[in-house]
Amino acid sequence: MLDALVRPRSPAGLRSWQGLWLLASMAAALYGLFLGLTGNGVVAMVLALAGQALLTVASNAKHAMLGEPLLFSDLALIGAVFRHPQFYLSAVRLWQRMLASLAAAVLVGTVVWLSHSAPGARLAGLAVMAGGLGVLALSLLLPPWKALARTPDAAADTRRHGLLPTILLYWRRWRAERDPVLCAEPARHTPTDPPELVVMIQCESFADPAELFADPARTLPGLEEARSRAMQWGNLEVSGFGAYTMRTEYGVLFGRDEAALGFRRYDPFLTALGEGSYALPARLEGWRSLFAHPHDMRFYGRHEIMPAGGFAELVGEERFAPPAPGEGRYVTDAAMADVILDLAVAARQPSLIYAVTIENHGPWAPDARGGGDPDLVEGYMRLVRHGDAMLSALAQRLAALGRPALLVFFGDHRPSIPGASVPGGARHTPYVMIRMDEQGRVVPGGNRRIDLTPAQLHHAVLDTVLGAQVFPGTP
Numbered sequence: 420m421l422d423a424l425v426r427p428r429s430p431a432g433l434r435s436w437q438g439l440w441l442l443a444s445m446a447a448a449l450y451g452l453f454l455g456l457t458g459n460g461v462v463a464m465v466l467a468l469a470g471q472a473l474l475t476v477a478s479n480a481k482h483a484m485l486g487e488p489l490l491f492s493d494l495a496l497i498g499a500v501f502r503h504p505q506f507y508l509s510a511v512r513l514w515q516r517m518l519a520s521l522a523a524a525v526l527v528g529t530v531v532w533l534s535h536s537a538p539g540a541r542l543a544g545l546a547v548m549a550g551g552l553g554v555l556a557l558s559l560l561l562p563p564w565k566a567l568a569r570t571p572d573a574a575a576d577t578r579r580h581g582l583l584p585t586i587l588l589y590w591r592r593w594r595a596e597r598d599p600v601l602c603a604e605p606a607r608h609t610p611t612d613p614p615e616l617v618v619m620i621q622c623e624s625f626a627d628p629a630e631l632f633a634d635p636a637r638t639l640p641g642l643e644e645a646r647s648r649a650m651q652w653g654n655l656e657v658s659g660f661g662a663y664t665m666r667t668e669y670g671v672l673f674g675r676d677e678a679a680l681g682f683r684r685y686d687p688f689l690t691a692l693g694e695g696s697y698a699l700p701a702r703l704e705g706w707r708s709l710f711a712h713p714h715d716m717r718f719y720g721r722h723e724i725m726p727a728g729g730f731a732e733l734v735g736e737e738r739f740a741p742p743a744p745g746e747g748r749y750v751t752d753a754a755m756a757d758v759i760l761d762l763a764v765a766a767r768q769p770s771l772i773y774a775v776t777i778e779n780h781g782p783w784a785p786d787a788r789g790g791g792d793p794d795l796v797e798g799y800m801r802l803v804r805h806g807d808a809m810l811s812a813l814a815q816r817l818a819a820l821g822r823p824a825l826l827v828f829f830g831d832h833r834p835s836i837p838g839a840s841v842p843g844g845a846r847h848t849p850y851v852m853i854r855m856d857e858q859g860r861v862v863p864g865g866n867r868r869i870d871l872t873p874a875q876l877h878h879a880v881l882d883t884v885l886g887a888q889v890f891p892g893t894p
Contacts, residue, residue, distance in 0.1 A: 429579075438584040456541075488585070568588040714736055
């Protein structure tokens with residue numbers, strides 16, 4: 420019954436018999452675990468059902484906000500929730516957090532109080548757990564279950580087989596994926612006047628509000644100006660909505676699309692350490708690459724992933740001016756622009772500067788006039804205009820350096836704003852590529868409108884810097 424509440428679901432809420440079998444085995448193992456820990460059958464039953472109920476609520480909340488059910492990769496973020504709670508608990512008020520903490524303490528105390536020391540019940544629980552796990556392991560080796568979930572489609576498989584079985588099946592498929600062979604650089608045409616400086620800006624929750632809210636009056640002047648001057652621009656077809664920065668970041672940095680990633684697509688940073696040869700810095704031989712992000716680099720393992728991908732220096736939160744009172748929770752985009760320009764001025768060799776902004780992560784809190792979605796929209800508009808101003812400032816100040824340069828600016832995903840920007844529709848964000856020559860003049864390059872995936876943007880940057888690939892049979 421709990422599993423039937425999980426969204427997405429079929430109209431009748433029915434699951435496949437294979438999924439129900441896996442769910443029964445997992446529930447038995449979970450019950451056995453709690454029985455072994457508490458020695459109380461009623462408490463074990465309540466805890467086993469409560470665990471499934473918690474996952475159901477979490478999955479439905481995620482589906483409502485981001486358009487996806489809970490995935491196996493989300494469980495890897497549990498540690499990050501405790502290390503960086505402000506990233507995940509912005510929408511939870513202080514009194515709600517205090518109440519939840521009190522309820523958790525009462526629950527733990529009650530469980531301890533009701534637990535029995537009867538060794539027979541505890542041994543029986545361990546036996547039930549072992550039996551459930553044994554049946555589960557054996558079932559996954561048999562044909563009716565080996566054929567399940569061969570291709571990634573989390574929504575369809577959750578609808579067909581249920582939440583917990585899909586989490587388990589996808590985890591197994593993910594574990595079976597192997598690192599790709601080392602990346603081999605293809606033959607390329609020699610480029611004409613290639614850039615010596617590449618600045619790439621991954622702008623948090625940056626979307627075109629004129630399109631996002633169907634309101635031409637919300638047009639961003641910096642974005643419109645950048646599009647008119649760009650050598651290439653268009654929609655960036657990101658896979659996530661409202662979150663999952665790392666999917667877009669991985670695609671742009673590593674250039675491997677979702678078809679190549681398989682079940683790694685849901686959190687490619689979990690396995691990126693084995694794919695360093697595909698990263699932009701590793702492919703820009705002779706260049707010096709810097710990764711700038713005003714946050715703890717341990718978040719998503721960037722402190723290990725980026726050096727493995729060829730970044731020579733990580734520019735972390737200690738290098739940025741903290742936000743002043745009234746400027747919000749995170750380092751501002753204006754402060755980001757200042758540091759990025761300082762890095763560009765200091766560059767003495769061909770250099771890549773890849774920067775991840777954070778100001779527009781929110782919160783988009785209602786103002787003092789009252790709550791409601793219009794206030795959230797205005798809160799978003801205030802912050803996204805800061806990103807737009809950063810785009811304009813970088814275009815102008817990079818041109819003043821008098822170096823052949825390429826500016827690439829894009830949004831990592833659309834914002835999730837209840838009632839205004841919700842999952843289920845378009846997901847794309849804007850991107851622009853602006854080239855400048857040694858006099859600071861814009862190199863038009865045709866002003867092409869081309870929609871790309873993040874992985875395709877990676878290759879567009881490589882083609883601009885290193886030259887277009889030479890394919891067999893072409894001159």
